[in-house]
Each structure stands twice: as C-alpha cells, then as structure tokens.
Amino acid sequence: MINNKSINLITNKTDSGKRIDQFISQNTELSRQRISKLIQDGYVSVNEEVITIKKNKIRGDIEKIKIILPKLIEDILKPENISLNILYEDDYILVIDKQSDLVVHPGAGNKTGTLVNAILHHCGKSLSGIGGHIRPGIVHRLDKNTSGLMIIAKNDLAHNNLSKQFMDHGRNGDLERIYDALVWGIPKIGSGKIETQIRRNDRDKTKMMTTNSMKNGKLAITTYKVIEKIYNHKNDPLISQIRCKLYTGRTHQIRVHLDYIGHPVICDQKYGKGFNTKLKSLSNDCQNQLKIDRHALHSSKLSFRHPIGNKPMTFESELPDDLKLLKNMLSGI
Template structure:
C-alpha cells in the first residue's frame, strides 16, 4: 500500500471531495475513488468523510492506495478515430475523457482496450501487456494525436526520435489572461513538485530540461488562443510552463488558479499536429487532427 499526501488549494473550495480527487488523480476513475472513500482509505484533516464532503480549501488530504492488482486487459470494440494506418504504425485522434492505458479504476474503456480489438496481436510489446503499442501518451482530458506502434521495430525507431526530440508536436490551447508578446519560448526544467506529488512543477535543481515554444493565434478580452510546439516531452509540460508564465490553461483542474466560467471537463488542450520519420520508408509523415467541437465552440463565444 502507498499513501499520497496533498493539500486542497483555495480554488478547491465548494467542490465535492470525490470530484476533486478525480481531477487530481487522472488515472483513477471517480467510482474507484468513491470506493476508496467508502472503505475509509481517504482522510481529510485526519478523519474520514463521505464522497459528497464539500471542500473548504486548505485541507490536508491523505489517500491510502492499495497495491494494484494485475490487470487482464481485454479487447473492446471502441470507436477509434484513426487518422492514418499502415503495417507499422497508426495515428489516432484521442477524444476528451479517454485514458490511454489501463490503470486501477480504469480497467477498460481505454485507448489500449480499443487498440487491442482493432489491431489484435499487431502491437509492439516493449512497454508490456498493459501498454501495447504505446510510445507516448497525452492526458485523459487532452484531445488529439498519438502515434501507436504495431511492432517492436517501429517502436524502437519512434522512441529514438522521441528521445532525440525530432518529432513534431504542435498543440492548440486557450489560456487565462492576454499574452502581450506574439511568440516566446519557455526553457525551464520540470520535475515532480516538492509540495504536491500529484503535480509537476518548474524545478531548477532536480527538474529535467523542458522547452516549449508558443505563439499567439488570437487574443480575447480575458484569454489568449495559442499554439505550442514541444521541443521536449515532459509530463504536463505545456500545462506547467504556461502556469509558470501565469497564464494557466482554461479549465485546467490541477494547475489552474482560477475557476472557469464555462462548463468544461479538464484543460483546453489539443494535440493538433504530429509528424515523424516513418520507421520503414524513412520519409517524413505528418498528420493533423481538427479541433474538437467544444474547443471550436469556445472560440466562437469567448468575449
């Protein structure tokens, strides 16, 4: 068993405990967290509470996580938006709310479950039975393109490109506040937050190099629509770097310091463009995924 310790920030005030935990533990489903609360594995200021407990902000919360049981990953006929596919790899446009690979609380309904049904045994095995074909991932509530490898040859080739930072990854995002400069670069190392283990943060001493290039597409009265190009690929990189600039992503439940006036599920972040050298042909391959409907609607109604 492992214990996670965290503090509810001021923006958590008024939120249900189970909903707040679900936003902070992206790989765990809300129903699984409710089960842990019922089993008295969650403590708020040292005492057990119910799932509908309303946070006031500032509470110390501890969560006792039982050892994960081995997952038997089953193929599922899930609707996958496959943008490109050949014998070596495929590009899939992941929807909001879909977890990439199974984890406690998310044993099914994940991208991997759908890939196993679609591809059968034609997936790389380097990352093990729970992550077949997965070379990189995006967060549950981030939409957009992922490359999936169908054999170990392509997996090794793509992983090498990721390590050498030669893969093209361009994201669209909406951030709080108006960014004055038309473009810029954040070159700040990212590591596990020293104050909240569930967060990543700019960590000058213990962080790993992280570089994000951004440019303004459109300014609104209180928000900015931007494109971000990743030079590196650290966990939550865009979310952390834009928060570092004091322009957190609209709707981000983990890093956003302000409540969203819109009904959103997670951060407004879309992996729109993905490009790499094809492992077999050695020709550059680039694909684009259109903005999801909720994102387009926001751009139409933002003041």
C-alpha cells in the same frame, strides 16, 4: 540467433564500454522499453550471470549475452470495442485523433476503458509482444483530457524506431509536436521560448512544478506563439489561442509552462484553478450549454518519419467542437 524463447548475442572489442541496454537495442529489434523491463525482471544474463541494472557496461572482449523472452501475458489487458478516429493505418503504425476523456493506458483506477483496450480490439492478434504483453506500443502519451494526434506502434520494430525519434525530440530529425491551447489572458510578448526545470510537486504528487534546481528537476523547453487574441466587451484582454511546440517531453509540460508565464490553460483543474472563476461570468444558459470538464489543450500537429520506409509524414487536427464552443462562448463575455 533468435527463437521464440531467447536471444543470444556475442560482443567483440568494439563493444567494450557500451551499456548493456544500448548494445541489446543496437543488435535486436526489441524496444528500449521492453529491454529495460527484461533487465529489471532478471531475464538478461552476461556470461551466465543475471543482471538487473541496465546501466551495466560490457567489460571484456568477448561476452555472451542471453535474453530470455518470457511467455506473453494475454489475460492482463482485455480488448474493448471503443470508437477510435483513425487517420492513418498500415502494418506498422496507427495515427489517431484521440478524443478527450480517454485514458491512454490502464493504471491505478483505470483498468478498462482505455486507448490500449480499444487498440487491442481494433488490431486483434496483429500486435506483437511489446513490454512483455500482447499490447500496442504507446510511443508517447496524452493526458486523459488532452485531445488530438497520437501515433501508436503495432510491433517492436516500429516501436523501437519511433521511440528513438521521440527521445531525440526533433533535434536531429523531422519529429515535431504542436499543440493548440486556449489560455486566460493575452501574453504581452506574442511569441517566445519557455525554458525551465520541472519536477514533481512536493505537496501534490499528481502535479508537476517548475524549479531552479538542476539537480532535482529535468530540463523542459517549450516555444509558443499567440495566434488569436480575444477581448471582452470592455476591450480588456480575456483569452487567447496559443500554439506551442515541444522540445522536451515532460509530464504536463505545456500546462505547467503556460501557468508559469501567467496564462494557464482554460478549465485546467490542476494548474491556475483560480482563473476558472471567470467562467462564472457566463450566463446560466451558456454555462449549461458548455458543460466542459476538461482542459482546453489539443494536439494539433504531429510530424515524424515512417519507422520502416523513412518517409516524412505530417498530420494535422483542428480544434474539436467542444473547444470551439468554449472559445465562442468566452468571446461573448
């Protein structure tokens, strides 16, 4: 039974051994993200006993699970009239081509001016309460200075379905995430697979790093293909345009992996910073025209199945003007 305040569920023999969060996900339209938050905040009880650990398992034949839905918090996030390049929209999803220099959601140091604030303004009251707030469902993220394709869920039903697709990473479905990057140098092997463990950098918590430890790291898999090679006037390898496909979704994954193989993303201030001195070889006039202050990474293709109709959908986006200009400028060295 579902009402505006709570959801009441009853388990049976076949549910014994299931995790509580998995059972709730299978029997409601709540997103996994919201379920985790509700459990963590003490809004879920089993046989009238509050639980706060989502990995707890169903033990008996019949157990009563109650999920309290707290009042939605409307005043934390404010709508803001920020321009968005919307490629597709219906009652369930938005597909946008995100501009660089746009943070996806509010956080420390970014309370306003984010993609979430922009979507709140665009969608108004059509959004449901994902995560306990009236806010759009951010299914996946792009770094502030990564441009390109993103999908946003407009309600819990769409969010739950899309989250499952992204968690599967296309292993058993149609999800595909392709990125184009401009990198320093030209890989000797034109295409390949990069498979490492990735974890938080010990010295700088804002960075990630590869590691040999399977205990401390998380598996990260990226494939790449060189699609354009650019040489300088001496015919030495200068830069290349690389197309990457994600098979996992680790923080900064493509940037870390391209740096790992010795070809960091151009203008990346966190990874391969030493290579950015090459930009100084441009004339002063070119440097003034360029003025790029973001890394050269763009989400160029996104494929998935519509969360309601199950229809395959594919969107593509070419390199934005600032990255085209960067490539043209460097081609003239």
